[in-house]
Amino acid sequence: MMCLPPEVRADLGRFLATLEASSSIGKGRESGLCRLTLTESDRQMRDLFVQWCHEAGLRVTVDGIGSIFARRDGTEDLPPVLVGSHLDTQENGGRFDGIVGVLGALEVVRRLNDLGVATRRPIEIVNWTNEEGARFSPPMVASGCFVGDYALDWALGLKDAQGTTIGQALEVIGYRGEAAVGGREIDSYFELHIEQGDVLDRTSHEVGIVTHAYSSHGMLVEYRGETAHTGPWPMAKRKNALVAGARLLVAVDDLGWQHAETGGKATAARLSASPNKAGLLSDWAEAVCDVRHEDPEVAELMRIKMLRAVGEAGIRAGCEYRVLDQWSWGGDIFDKAMVDHVRDAVEKLGLNGLELPSQAGHDAYFLAKHVPTAMIFTPCKDGITHNNNELATPDMLEPGLNVLLHAVMARADRP
Known part of the structure; x- marks a missing residue:
């Protein structure tokens, strides 16, 4: 050699x-x-x-x-x-x-x-x-x-x-x-x-x-709601997919802060919505988020909490939801x-x-x-x-x- x-x-x-x-x-x-x-x-x-x-x-x-x-x-x-x-x-x-x-x-x-x-x-x-x-x-x-x-x-x-x-x-x-x-x-x-x-x-x-490497887990989530006029439509009847996606991403960001002192991180990476216009509730949204931690066990706990937040956000906004993709590495x-x-x-x-x-x-x-x-x-x-x-x-x-x-x-x- x-x-x-x-x-x-x-x-x-x-x-x-x-x-x-x-x-x-x-x-x-x-x-x-x-x-x-x-x-x-x-x-x-x-x-x-x-x-x-x-x-x-x-x-x-x-x-x-x-x-x-x-x-x-x-x-x-x-x-x-x-x-x-x-x-x-x-x-x-x-x-x-x-x-x-x-x-x-x-x-x-x-x-x-x-x-x-x-x-x-x-x-x-x-x-x-x-x-x-x-x-x-x-x-x-x-x-x-x-x-x-x-x-x-x-x-x-x-x-x-x-x-x-x-x-x-x-x-x-x-x-x-x-x-x-x-x-x-x-x-x-x-x-x-x-x-x-x-x-x-x-x-x-x-x-x-x-x-x-830090253990990382991410997912792509879809929410389905219903379009409606933002003026007259009652709050109790709203199914705003944009709100569902936003609630998920805020929950994920909060999750990162819960583990920040030990080096954990959580990212609200992207939110897409349609029609996404003033005066109209969006009936579709996609959100991308991820969590990561050096300790694999903590990262897995964060993943479970992130997945739970998917459903909680959908239910709160009155929307159907599904996880389109999940990935893990590290x-x-x-x-x-x-x-x-x-x-x-x-x-x-x-x-x-x-x-x-x-x-x-x-x-x-x-x-x-x-x-x-x-x-x-x-x-x-x-x-x-x-x-x-x-x-x-x-x-x-x-x-x-x-x-x-x-x-x-x-x-x-x-x-």
Whole structure:
């Protein structure tokens, strides 16, 4: 097995140049991005990414849900080491969330090319489709399909607010690929990501060694009521679906405050209603909410309370209700040997690392249930993320990028 000497580092300037190019595509609010998945700006970013991969000598394939894979062959016919994240952003997104992981993986391959270093196992960069879930809910759809947790036909049929399906959007931008979605052997998966929290920044640690994840539970709920005139219709006869959804989300927010002192969080993420017009009660509403806690037992208790609130909100508003979808992820999911690769790289490079949990959802969560997986965190300024003020400076990014380089090399060239 070949190990890179500790003095070998990624080309930070080249990495920052690719990051700057990404930051010019799909601009949103000042210093931020609005690059929603499968939009024109996403197509432009994908095209540029594919161009960079071809220039690096990689073989590019696109699967049936639009995830892009760029393969650097190994010296032996072995399952590949996947490295990546996502290039789509939130509506008011930052320049680093997800993007650092994809472009960091590209820099790893470029640096190995510079050095003329071959690995026993292939290395594949991956850009997952619709990680954010900002346009199509739920998030992390493509990685869920890849490991078989979601059915491909179901995912392709998911609709955005305008009624466009994922399948239609893929056709429009030309990224509905022919490669099979999953169904092949993978050696392992690495994901480099900004922390999306302030622990590393607040404690002045250079890099995060992710040991486990908060247990998270979410759901999509539908309420059905009855339209009526807001003036004359008596309160006792009202069946306002908008009110039912609102009551649920307030109850979920209260649930988060009940567990806040121990690090629990609950999110009222989205409320859609129709007709949603002044002077008219809405007869339909959909609500998205989630809860999370580091302690799986507490997270499960929060999930049960959230589910109970669904019915209580519907009954109070006089509406029918049903849970359309539920999802769970997180917990003690990361492979110990993979975490050791990260830990060893941190020690080898003499960096100030911190072991910590991941609190946000990532594609790595789906992969971790099926293949050995590890995550590496870089600090981000004040923990601000999903916001145009999201900031990870070069000094914050460089240590994690170098840890990724050395950890991937160790994994891909092991006996």
